[in-house]
Amino acid sequence: xxxxxxxxxxxxxxxxxxxxxxxxxxxxxxxxxxxxxxxxxxxxxxxxxxxxxxxxxxxxxxxxxxxxxxxxxxxxxxxxxxxxxxxxxxxxx
Numbered sequence: 001x002x003x004x005x006x007x008x009x010x011x012x013x014x015x016x017x018x019x020x021x022x023x024x025x026x027x028x029x030x031x032x033x034x035x036x037x038x039x040x041x042x043x044x045x046x047x048x049x050x051x052x053x054x055x056x057x058x059x060x061x062x063x064x065x066x067x068x069x070x071x072x073x074x075x076x077x078x079x080x081x082x083x084x085x086x087x088x089x090x091x092x093x
Contacts, residue, residue, distance in 0.1 A: 002058075002061060005080070006061035006079055007080050008028070008029060009028060010027075
């Protein structure tokens with residue numbers, strides 16, 4: 001979810017009309033878009049269980065932005081972070 005918001009997911013408008021009104025036209029990440037993820041569960045009997053779901057999502061966009069800055073020197077501060085040429089692909093209704 002964090003990768004999608006940072007890189008691809010957006011609603012495109014032209015003259016007040018939504019150009020990608022269907023899920024088939026809305027770019028959301030798929031499993032092939034991400035590197036393998038290793039999940040490690042830690043069983044701590046000395047503390048109560050706590051949520052581990054959506055909280056880390058807030059760190060993904062800044063991490064991607066910093067990686068782009070480190071690699072290119074370009075600071076991106078709005079999402080989705082994509083090249084301008086990609087923003088116009090796949091928008092036909």
